[in-house]
Amino acid sequence: MLFTPGPTAVPPSVREAMAEPQPNPDLDPAFRDRYRDLCAKLARVYDTDHDVVVLGGEGILGLEAAIASLVDPGDRVLCVSNGLYGDGFADFVESYDGDPELVSGPFDDGYDLDAVETALEDAAAAGEPFGLATMVHCETPTGTLNDLEPVLDLLDEYDVLSVVDAVSSLGGTSVPTERIDVCLGGSQKCFSAPPGLTTAAISDRAWEHMESREPTSLYTNFLPWRDVSDGFPYTHLDANVAALDAAVDLVLDEGVEGVYARHEAAAERCRERGAELGLDLYPDAERASPTVTAFSLPGDAARVQRRVAADEDVVLATGLGEMADDILRVGHMGYNADVEKVDRAMDAVEAVLDGSH
Incomplete structure (x- = not known):
C-alpha cells in the first residue's frame, strides 16, 4: 500500500x-x-x-x-x-x-x-x-x-x-x-x-x-x-x-469542494490516530497541511518507516535533509485521501510501534 x-x-x-x-x-x-x-x-x-x-x-x-x-x-x-x-x-x-x-x-x-x-x-x-x-x-x-x-x-x-x-x-x-x-x-x-x-x-x-x-x-x-x-x-x-x-x-466529477472536504477528513483522522499513539505533530495543527501529516519521531523515523514497509506492506515517507530521521510522513492526498485507507496506514504504524515497546 x-x-x-x-x-x-x-x-x-x-x-x-x-x-x-x-x-x-x-x-x-x-x-x-x-x-x-x-x-x-x-x-x-x-x-x-x-x-x-x-x-x-x-x-x-x-x-x-x-x-x-x-x-x-x-x-x-x-x-x-x-x-x-x-x-x-x-x-x-x-x-x-x-x-x-x-x-x-x-x-x-x-x-x-x-x-x-x-x-x-x-x-x-x-x-x-x-x-x-x-x-x-x-x-x-x-x-x-x-x-x-x-x-x-x-x-x-x-x-x-x-x-x-x-x-x-x-x-x-x-x-x-x-x-x-x-x-x-x-x-x-x-x-x-x-x-x-x-x-x-x-x-x-x-x-x-x-x-x-x-x-x-x-x-x-x-x-x-x-x-x-x-x-x-x-x-x-x-x-x-x-x-x-x-x-x-x-x-x-466529485466536485472540487467535496475533494477538499475529503482531504480535511482524512487529515483529521490521521492526526486523531497519531494522538492516540502519543505521536506529536510537526508542525502544530494550525499549520499542518490537509494533504500530508508529519509526525515527530526524533532519531527513529527511518527505522519505523522501514519496519512498516517490511512488516505491514505499507510505504510511508520520512523527512528530508537534516530531518530525514526525525519525521515520519503519511501522505493522505489524492486517491489516498480516504478515512478507511488512513486507518489502514495508521494500523500499520500502531503495529510497529507496539512491537517496539
Whole structure:
C-alpha cells in the first residue's frame, strides 16, 4: 500500500487511460484537442481565469522553468521560505545568474512577515527593488501549509511578481491562484496521476514579462507554451496527458469542494490516530497541511518507516535533509485521501510501534 506524499497511488481509471492507444502528439489534432480540454479543466481546479499550461516533465521542472522564464542575470529575487523547497528556489535563481535574497523562517513556523516587509522596504529604498518573489504553499517535507495571503499583500504593495510552488497542495486544498503570477502544480501529488507532468497557471503580467526578455532556454521555458495552435515546442507525453486528463475528471466529477472536504477528513483522522499513539505533530495543527501529516519521531523515523514497509506492506515517507530521521510522513492526498485507507496506514504504524515497546 503506497501512502507517500507523492508520487501517490494511482486510481484504476487513470491507469487504464494511460494504457489506451494514444494519438500522435505532434500530428494528430485529437491530441491537441485533449490538451486544450485538459488545460480548461485544470483552470477549474485552480479556480482561475489565468492561462493554464501543461509541460512534459516532473513537478520540479515547473520550479526551474518559472525562474528560467522570468529571471535575467543580476535580477533581484526575494525567496520567502520556511522549508527545503523554499530554500531551493534560491539555488535555481543562482543557477540562472540572478541575485536571490533568502528570507528563511523556522521550518515549524509560518513565514516571517516582518523580515519579508523589511527586505522589500530596504530594497526599494536602495533603488534595487525585487522584481520577483518565490514561495511554497505546502512544504511537503514537514507537512507545513503556509498562509500565502499576507505575503501576497506585501508583494502587491511593492508591485513584485509572485511564483508559488503549489505542487503538493493543488487539488487537495484551496490555492489563491488569482493573486499569484505563476502557480505551479504537478501530476503526481493530489491528482494521483503518474509523475511526469508540470502544470502552471500564468497571469497576463507574467506573460508580458517573459515576452520582454531574451529566453535563456527552450525546454525550461514557459513562453513557447502560451500559444500551441501551430504545435507544441517539443513532443508531448501523450500517455501522461491522458492519465492526468482522467485524474482531473475524477476531481471535477466529485466536485472540487467535496475533494477538499475529503482531504480535511482524512487529515483529521490521521492526526486523531497519531494522538492516540502519543505521536506529536510537526508542525502544530494550525499549520499542518490537509494533504500530508508529519509526525515527530526524533532519531527513529527511518527505522519505523522501514519496519512498516517490511512488516505491514505499507510505504510511508520520512523527512528530508537534516530531518530525514526525525519525521515520519503519511501522505493522505489524492486517491489516498480516504478515512478507511488512513486507518489502514495508521494500523500499520500502531503495529510497529507496539512491537517496539
